[in-house]
Every structure is written in C-alpha cells, then in structure tokens.
Amino acid sequence: MITVAKGVLKAKMLAYFRQIEETGEPLIVTDHRKPVLKIEPIRSHLSLVEAFADIQGKLVVDDAELLLPETGEWEEV
Numbered sequence: 515m516i517t518v519a520k521g522v523l524k525a526k527m528l529a530y531f532r533q534i535e536e537t538g539e540p541l542i543v544t545d546h547r548k549p550v551l552k553i554e555p556i557r558s559h560l561s562l563v564e565a566f567a568d569i570q571g572k573l574v575v576d577d578a579e580l581l582l583p584e585t586g587e588w589e590e591v
Contacts, residue, residue: 517542530553
C-alpha cells in the first residue's frame with residue numbers, strides 16, 4: 515500500500531492517480547503522519563475467482579450431508 519503526505523500528493527496527484535489505475539494498489543493519504551484518506555480504483559467487474567479469492571480452499575462442504583432433509587427442525591402442523 516502506498517502512503518503519501520497531503521503536500522506531496524498535491525504536487526504529484528496526476529502521477530499517483532495513474533499509478534493507482536495501473537497497479538490497482540490503494541493509496542493512503544496522511545496529514546501530520548496520520549492516515550486521513552484512502553484512494554483506491556473502482557473495480558467494475560470481478561471474476562468469480564477474484565471475488566472469492568480470500569476464501570478459496572477454506573470452505574469444506576460434505577455433499578452427502580448437504581442433500582439430507584432437515585425435517586427434524588420443522589413443527590408439525
């Protein structure tokens with residue numbers, strides 16, 4: 515993540531914006547060394563792989579158990 519002071523951003527804003535667009539990496543703007551803004555590109559369409567990349571390989575589903583009926587939770591009418 516790129517971090518830049520407000521004064522530096524003001525002088526080189528267009529260059530930083532181009533860098534954000536090209537790399538997709540967000541920019542943190544600081545004021546007196548405290549983060550105050552986060553600038554990041556707008557992602558128009560994510561593929562399925564990109565959208566679920568953070569949980570890929572972490573979910574385990576037992577297909578046999580998934581298809582079993584759950585009638586025990588229902589009240590009789």
